[in-house]
Amino acid sequence: DAKTTQPPSMDCAEGRAANLPCNHSTISGNEYVYWYRQIHSQGPQYIIHGLKNNETNEMASLIITEDRKSSTLILPHATLRDTAVYYCIVSLNAGNMLTFGGGTRLMVKP
Amino acid sequence: EPEVTQTPSHQVTQMGQEVILRCVPISNHLYFYWYRQILGQKVEFLVSFYNNEISEKSEIFDDQFSVERPDGSNFTLKIRSTKLEDSAMYFCASSDLLAGLSTDTQYFGPGTRLTVL
Numbered sequence: 001d002a003k004t005t006q007p008p009s010m011d012c013a014e015g016r017a018a019n020l021p022c023n024h025s026t027i028s029g030n031e032y033v034y035w036y037r038q039i040h041s042q043g044p045q046y047i048i049h050g051l052k053n054n055e056t057n058e059m060a061s062l063i064i065t066e067d068r069k070s071s072t073l074i075l076p077h078a079t080l081r082d083t084a085v086y087y088c089i090v091s092l093n094a095g096n097m098l099t100f101g102g103g104t105r106l107m108v109k110p
Numbered sequence: 111e112p113e114v115t116q117t118p119s120h121q122v123t124q125m126g127q128e129v130i131l132r133c134v135p136i137s138n139h140l141y142f143y144w145y146r147q148i149l150g151q152k153v154e155f156l157v158s159f160y161n162n163e164i165s166e167k168s169e170i171f172d173d174q175f176s177v178e179r180p181d182g183s184n185f186t187l188k189i190r191s192t193k194l195e196d197s198a199m200y201f202c203a204s205s206d207l208l209a210g211l212s213t214d215t216q217y218f219g220p221g222t223r224l225t226v227l
Contacts, residue, residue, distance in 0.1 A: 036218075041147070041149075041199055041221065041223075042220060042221070043114075043201045043203075043218035043219050043220050043221050044201070044203075044218045045218070046215050046216070046217060046218075049215065087153075096158075096166075097143070097155040097158055097168070098153075098155065098216060099155065100145075100152050101152065
């Protein structure tokens, strides 16, 4: 699986958009970009994933650059409950293991 | 909304003892996984399981570990002789290959905290 690079930490004001970047310059054509988050020591929570098109769901938006070498997770209106470690992971097809890096620790502040 | 469940939430055991961690994956899922997270460290993949056999395993998953799907709903991780360094959060996950798509999403349980004394 391709390796990802994320900033170790970020702050965001409550109510503002949180934009979390991820570099995955060695991603291959059939690898998907997944985003998970982990609140304290809870189980990782799936947020969103995409291949090359931008994606949006009720939690977030995922913007993938045209060359697919980087992506941005957008939480449009961050709340205090969004404080967590966010992981960007690239992965092949079904059944493939997820390789977690260090992630970005997002702190949402009042 | 369907979710992965795990029992117990916390298990304390003596070094050298056997432990079995239990998971109930989401009911129509076909792929099952175990991950672990030592306190303060990254989430690490242990093993994946599909069609009643191990499909992939990491270096961590040595002969002390085994997995089983004893019935149609449970998925278990057994550690035969626990060591101090096995103390960690253990997460079960499951996923389904969606019809017509080549990707899946792994959904994680809340974890079991294993403490080896």
